[in-house]
Amino acid sequence: MKLRRQAVAVLVALPVVLAACSPTSAPASPSMDPSMPGMDMGGSSSPSASPAAAGGMPGMGGGLMVDKPVSTDGAVPATATTGLQPLPFTLDGQTKVFQLTAKPVFWKINGDTQVTALTYNGTVPGPLIRVTEGDRVRIVFTNELTTPTSVHWHGQFVPSNMDGVAQPELSQKPVMPGGTFTYEFEAKPAGTFMYHSHVDTDTQINVGLFGGLIVDPKNWAQVKPDVDETLILNEWRVIDGVTYPAMPSMGEPNFFTINGKTYPDIPTINVKKGQRVRLRFVGAGQFEHPMHLHGSGFKIVATDGFPVPAAAQLTKDTIPVHPGERFDVEFVANNPGRWALHCHVVHHTTNNDVEPGGLLMVVNVEP
Numbered sequence: 200m201k202l203r204r205q206a207v208a209v210l211v212a213l214p215v216v217l218a219a220c221s222p223t224s225a226p227a228s229p230s231m232d233p234s235m236p237g238m239d240m241g242g243s244s245s246p247s248a249s250p251a252a253a254g255g256m257p258g259m260g261g262g263l264m265v266d267k268p269v270s271t272d273g274a275v276p277a278t279a280t281t282g283l284q285p286l287p288f289t290l291d292g293q294t295k296v297f298q299l300t301a302k303p304v305f306w307k308i309n310g311d312t313q314v315t316a317l318t319y320n321g322t323v324p325g326p327l328i329r330v331t332e333g334d335r336v337r338i339v340f341t342n343e344l345t346t347p348t349s350v351h352w353h354g355q356f357v358p359s360n361m362d363g364v365a366q367p368e369l370s371q372k373p374v375m376p377g378g379t380f381t382y383e384f385e386a387k388p389a390g391t392f393m394y395h396s397h398v399d400t401d402t403q404i405n406v407g408l409f410g411g412l413i414v415d416p417k418n419w420a421q422v423k424p425d426v427d428e429t430l431i432l433n434e435w436r437v438i439d440g441v442t443y444p445a446m447p448s449m450g451e452p453n454f455f456t457i458n459g460k461t462y463p464d465i466p467t468i469n470v471k472k473g474q475r476v477r478l479r480f481v482g483a484g485q486f487e488h489p490m491h492l493h494g495s496g497f498k499i500v501a502t503d504g505f506p507v508p509a510a511a512q513l514t515k516d517t518i519p520v521h522p523g524e525r526f527d528v529e530f531v532a533n534n535p536g537r538w539a540l541h542c543h544v545v546h547h548t549t550n551n552d553v554e555p556g557g558l559l560m561v562v563n564v565e566p
């Protein structure tokens with residue numbers, strides 16, 4: 200069965216490999232050689248580019264690379280249109296109990312483009328789990344995918360057997376299709392986090408198995424900003440309507456999303472003049488995104504969830520968000536207008552090479 204599936208995948212992928220030879224095709228390369236022209240667009244544009252973004256991963260020395268599409272087995276049209284919605288919980292004594300289910304859906308990243316996504320609870324990103332530091336948290340996880348998976352609580356200090364690393368099997372065995380696993384831990388430390396698959400990560404995370412996790416400090420009511428928005432970044436590769444995982448080894452992806460949507464489908468952040476705004480950037484994909492805000496600078500108030508002491512808070516207007524990183528930035532909206540917030544790898548502001556698109560949205564400061 201497994202062999203047969205691989206054979207089918209190779210057959211389905213062949214047109215993509217052939218299409219890569221066409222000058223009009225989206226950036227795709229059958230070779231893994233990072234020195235090839237066209238393999239370096241954007242991802243390695245800055246000296247700080249990660250090894251992954253620069254195509255410098257170990258073992259990338261060559262050989263024919265055949266791209267494997269995301270299986271549509273079991274996928275149904277998504278019933279929700281917005282990801283990262285707050286996930287309700289029930290209480291078992293003092294424990295906050297959440298339900299999370301991995302399932303494949305067809306997800307619209309904009310009005311014209313649908314992807315095959317592996318999701319938590321049917322949305323990209325998965326829902327936002329928001330708790331307070333010190334809370335006892337239980338997540339009852341069910342796998343409705345056709346492949347094994349697991350959930351990792353990226354950045355949380357959980358016990359090792361709750362860390363979700365199932366490939367390799369450091370923490371647990373993979374949760375098989377139809378199986379369940381219950382994660383339970385004390386939420387710590389406070390900050391901006393995410394959760395994501397830790398099985399077949401090169402495929403599963405890219406195509407939607409990630410979601411938001413915010414742990415508020417105990418004094419949050421006293422320090423919280425007026426506007427608080429989480430922006431999770433990732434990439435897609437969609438060729439002739441078929442979804443492929445956006446891997447660095449395949450060259451640049453051709454779609455880029457904030458909270459599962461490309462421009463112009465990313466909702467505007469509306470702010471009133473004088474309000475304090477926090478933006479929480481989360482790098483869920485495999486590419487670097489220097490996010491740039493027009494019309495205002497911002498202070499970096501937390502890095503990977505950890506608060507930055509006031510005296511050390513850099514003021515910037517562009518922040519490189521690498522895979523796995525989180526940056527919380529804050530600014531007071533003193534400059535009325537419609538301001539662009541976008542990735543400055545400008546290819547990432549395209550939809551399938553057409554500008555404007557991708558990682559571009561509006562922050563609207565009302566007078």
Ligand SMILES: [Cu+2]
Nearest residue numbers: 488542544547
């Ligand atoms: Cu980018």
